[in-house]
Amino acid sequence: MSQTPAADTSARPPSPPQPPSIAGLSNRLASFVEAGLAGRSIDAAHARAVLGSPGSPQETIPLLPLLHAAGEVRRRWFGRSVRVHVLNNVQNGACPEDCGYCGQARTSKAPIQPYKLKTKEEIIAEAEGAKKSGAFRYCMVLSGRGPSDADIDHMAECIREVKRRFGLRTCLSAGLLDEAKAQRLRDAGLDRFNHNLNTSRRWYPQICTTHTYDDRVETLKAARASGVELCSGLIVGMGESLDDIADVAQSLAGLEAESIPVNFLVPIPGNEVASPSVEGGPLTPELCLRVLCLMRLVNPKAEVRVAAGREGHLRSMQALALAPANSLFVDGYLLTRGSDALATLRMIRDAGCTIELEGADWPEELRRFASGDDGGYALPDGARELDVIKPERLSERKLAKLSVNGKAAADR
Ligand code: SF4
Secondary structure (H helix, E strand, O other): OOOOOOOOOOOOOOOOOOOOOOOOOHHHHHHHHHHHHHHOOOOOOOOOHHHOOOOOOHHHHOOOHHHHHHHHHHHHHHOOEEEEEEEEEEEEOOOOOOOOOOOOOOOOOOOOOOOOOHHHHHHHHHHHHHOOOOOOOEEEEOOOOOOOOOHHHHHHHHHHHHHHHOOOOEEOOOOOOOOOHHHHHHHOOOOOOOOOOOOOOOOOHHHHHOOOOOOOOOHHHHHHOOOEEEEOOEEEEEEOHHHHHHOOOOOOOOHHHOOOEEEEEOOOOOOOOOOOOOOOOOOOHHHHHHHHHHHHHHHOOEEEEEOHHHHHHHHHHHHHHHHHOOOEEOOEEOOOOOOOOOHHHHHHHHHEEEOOOOOOOOHHOOOOOOOOOOOOOOOOOOOOHHHHHOOHHHHHHHHHHHHHHHHHHHHO
């Protein structure tokens, strides 16, 4: 039986040493990282490949190396920091539009509690709460097709006050807008205007008929002309295809959106679009992570945020989302609730990231927690220390300390 001869490698030039960050990645992923480190997007064909091929698993980029590659790009532009955003719905319901994913749409049968635009005092009080829970940015959301002149005056006053009193960065989501209105908000100190593309141009008529994709693009252009930063993202899981998701990523790159919230459809009974699905299949945690990687690799310098649906769709994989994403929403999505703020801050820290606190007057307790100075021990919500540790094995002093911690964990 003949032996296979050993390959003769003596004639080949030695491979150039790889930078440590991309050593071990496939050529394709290494090229993604190289582009991202230089601030360049990956191209359309590669963007689509990030999302995988459901029919050909052998051609799908493995998830963990993909997360590693996207994480390298994220660290180049944002280090390990995570920005925490708190969202306040300042007006609810009674919208004449028919966005199928929205509980405030006229077509929705969701049992929501409509309320008028909140007063300045209410909005300021909620901004104070956001500050205390570690927010980097305070996001205010108005329902409706677009703001009236009176709405603009009201929100401009609130923006001035939030910035003066708490030093929070501000973001406003207020529907369709022209340049004159955007300028009044900018003059009041608005930092960012949010208006999501939501889905691709192709899929847009499937989710809304009362305004068009182009109306949305025009609003974003008007906001850009006023000098505010753009926050624009998508909702994944509205029945679109993987091609549609890749398409939105490219469109957002074309708009140079500074901030990209990635929402995963929260199923609200009564909405027109209430069952999360992509290309006829389920919206899995893996696909959610791939979408976040896609957004990072196509928009390397953008703030990529894990927004609505984080807990329900990513579930036990939430911490992995912080490889590609560098910001998240905490405590209180539109019409739904996020996880407890402290549990989210703990997850950020446990993932090896730092919490980016803006301004100087944060509560001492939060500052200590963010810096890891809290003893670093916590039980899952609801668990009691004494249920899982035999007290006779512990010193009295340790036991007293654990009892206090156990009570605090149970009380949360
Ligand atoms: S315009 Fe805004 S508030 Fe109105 S239905 Fe659409 S998403 Fe909902």
